Amino acid sequence: DTGVSQNPRHKITKRGQNVTFRCDPISEHNRLYWYRQTLGQGPEFLTYFQNEAQLEKSRLLSDRFSAERPKGSFSTLEIQRTEQGDSAMYLCASKRGFEAFFGQGTRLTVV
Amino acid sequence: QKEVEQDPGPLSVPEGAIVSLNCTYSNSAFQYFMWYRQYSRKGPELLMYTYSSGNKEDGRFTAQVDKSSKYISLFIRDSQPSDSATYLCAMSGTGGSQGNLIFGKGTKLSVKP
Numbered sequence: 319d320t321g322v323s324q325n326p327r328h329k330i331t332k333r334g335q336n337v338t339f340r341c342d343p344i345s346e347h348n349r350l351y352w353y354r355q356t357l358g359q360g361p362e363f364l365t366y367f368q369n370e371a372q373l374e375k376s377r378l379l380s381d382r383f384s385a386e387r388p389k390g391s392f393s394t395l396e397i398q399r400t401e402q403g404d405s406a407m408y409l410c411a412s413k414r415g416f417e418a419f420f421g422q423g424t425r426l427t428v429v
Numbered sequence: 430q431k432e433v434e435q436d437p438g439p440l441s442v443p444e445g446a447i448v449s450l451n452c453t454y455s456n457s458a459f460q461y462f463m464w465y466r467q468y469s470r471k472g473p474e475l476l477m478y479t480y481s482s483g484n485k486e487d488g489r490f491t492a493q494v495d496k497s498s499k500y501i502s503l504f505i506r507d508s509q510p511s512d513s514a515t516y517l518c519a520m521s522g523t524g525g526s527q528g529n530l531i532f533g534k535g536t537k538l539s540v541k542p
Binding site for chain 1: 435
């Protein structure tokens with residue numbers, strides 16, 4: 319499978335714990351995006367990488383959130399001190415031109 | 430006013446019907462218009478994309494963009510039960526941060542056999 323891969327697919331965590339998600343984009347795509355999707359809503363932009371440089375962060379990305387893309391390959395999204403409001407589907411997309419291809423997402427539940 | 434407005438439905442149609450899905454938008458900088466299909470608990474799957482105004486056809490699917498009205502549509506002909514999903518419109522500007530996709534809320538479609 320040469321599509322966008324996200325791990326884990328599901329994560330249940332207790333409030334206050336830290337969680338980290340991983341995204342492996344399509345290998346020749348240099349742009350990588352993270353989105354968050356809650357029930358009944360479309361995906362909302364969180365942050366964007368061009369190669370290893372994080373070029374933009376949404377105001378949705380509080381200081382508890384951090385994302386990295388070392389060496390311009392895979393990316394990680396970490397949420398520190400999780401809150402119940404962080405429960406959502408976290409989607410990663412990699413982009414060729416203007417076509418964005420999404421992974422299957424990581425569904426986070428904070429209990 | 431949100432940048433992209435999309436009626437969330439739900440929309441229920443009989444098998445074989447023609448389905449019309451629509452979005453309106455407010456940002457005149459949008460140049461790229463996309464439709465994604467999302468099955469329950471899955472990531473969005475790119476169905477069609479259009480640059481600027483015009484029509485594009487792919488099998489049973491037709492995408493239309495009217496930039497003068499800031500209105501886009503997706504038509505599905507001969508709808509099938511397998512088309513039952515949430516359809517998301519998305520749009521972006523050109524390059525850099527303008528390349529971020531702005532999504533509608535999605536319209537949930539159910540095609541009944």
